[in-house]
Amino acid sequence: MHQSETSKDWKWQIANQISTRDQLDAYIDLTDSERAAFDEKIPLSFAITPHYAGLLKHAALRSTVIPTGYENHVGTGELADPLGEEDHRATPYLIHTYPDKVLFLATSFCSTYCRYCTRSRMVGKPSENAFTFEESFRYIEQHTEIRDVLFSGGDPLTMTDSVLDELLTRIRSIPHIRMVRIGSKVPAVLPMRITDELCAILRRHKVWLSLHFIHAAELSPETEAACRKLSDHGIGMVSQTVLLKGINDNSQTLTDLFYGLLEMNVKPYYLLQCDPVRGSAHFRTSVEKGIELIRSLHGNISGLAVPQYVIDAPGGGGKVPITGIEQIRREGDDVLFINYEGKEYRYPDPKNEL
Numbered sequence: 001m002h003q004s005e006t007s008k009d010w011k012w013q014i015a016n017q018i019s020t021r022d023q024l025d026a027y028i029d030l031t032d033s034e035r036a037a038f039d040e041k042i043p044l045s046f047a048i049t050p051h052y053a054g055l056l057k058h059a060a061l062r063s064t065v066i067p068t069g070y071e072n073h074v075g076t077g078e079l080a081d082p083l084g085e086e087d088h089r090a091t092p093y094l095i096h097t098y099p100d101k102v103l104f105l106a107t108s109f110c111s112t113y114c115r116y117c118t119r120s121r122m123v124g125k126p127s128e129n130a131f132t133f134e135e136s137f138r139y140i141e142q143h144t145e146i147r148d149v150l151f152s153g154g155d156p157l158t159m160t161d162s163v164l165d166e167l168l169t170r171i172r173s174i175p176h177i178r179m180v181r182i183g184s185k186v187p188a189v190l191p192m193r194i195t196d197e198l199c200a201i202l203r204r205h206k207v208w209l210s211l212h213f214i215h216a217a218e219l220s221p222e223t224e225a226a227c228r229k230l231s232d233h234g235i236g237m238v239s240q241t242v243l244l245k246g247i248n249d250n251s252q253t254l255t256d257l258f259y260g261l262l263e264m265n266v267k268p269y270y271l272l273q274c275d276p277v278r279g280s281a282h283f284r285t286s287v288e289k290g291i292e293l294i295r296s297l298h299g300n301i302s303g304l305a306v307p308q309y310v311i312d313a314p315g316g317g318g319k320v321p322i323t324g325i326e327q328i329r330r331e332g333d334d335v336l337f338i339n340y341e342g343k344e345y346r347y348p349d350p351k352n353e354l
Ligand code: SF4
Pocket: 109, 110, 112, 113, 114, 116, 117, 118, 119, 120, 123, 153, 154, 155, 184, 185, 212
């Protein structure tokens, strides 16, 4: 990694995104199998910021952003849209699954693409729709039961200050909206995006951030400075961590991450069972393993550092907190559990797949 490049500004980082094998090879030594993966058809979008490429000396992070041949293996029960979001699409940019909450897909762009992304079907791919959001705002205005808007995508914090300010001003003009959140991995992959100007916009519109971190190796000095700046501006922050086999599926790794986040004023919120998206079998642990891990944290580390372990029920049943083995039952390759509405959902969890 060329050290000076970590300090270049966020627009430079995006303009210099690493999006080919040769560009990546200039930053890190690729293994033969990583090189070979680029020769196959890569089903998911690929790009990494120069900043994040500098963190790939940590072995745990490599396979989360560098393509591998496993992506072409579609495991049992895996789907392009595992959460059934398309069935709940209210407008081209709104997913309305829970009664009082909508997911607003503000962009399909990310500065760095994760290989386990739930929305890999659409992130980094050209959109069929022009990005005009008025229909979506009107839908929210007409549905007075909606209180909570989560902007996601893609990563909304890759949008410019003026576009974000406009979106947030419009959403805050709707009287029944009480909660506005943005889901983002920017503090980990593009921390220089967190400027005083951006913080002032987020503060003015009372935005909470739901930040995506998977490993303490992501908590670079730049990331720490970004989170401190957000905290100093009074921005509420929680984290979401996807449980990933061989990457963060042990107590010590999770403890290091969650304490590290707390030290940056980010409250660990969700430890997510990895969604059964196409090509994710090599990333997914069993649900039993997830339960074992979360139980190993309870009582052994500060309660503030312990997130909820949740399964996002495939097909649109919402997030279900899982605290013990008695909440699940196994039926062949599936794990069954009950969601907040009392409905039964199944998560494909085949033993010995990869
Ligand atoms: S940052 Fe979020 S939306 Fe973007 S690729 Fe990663 S998981 Fe998907």
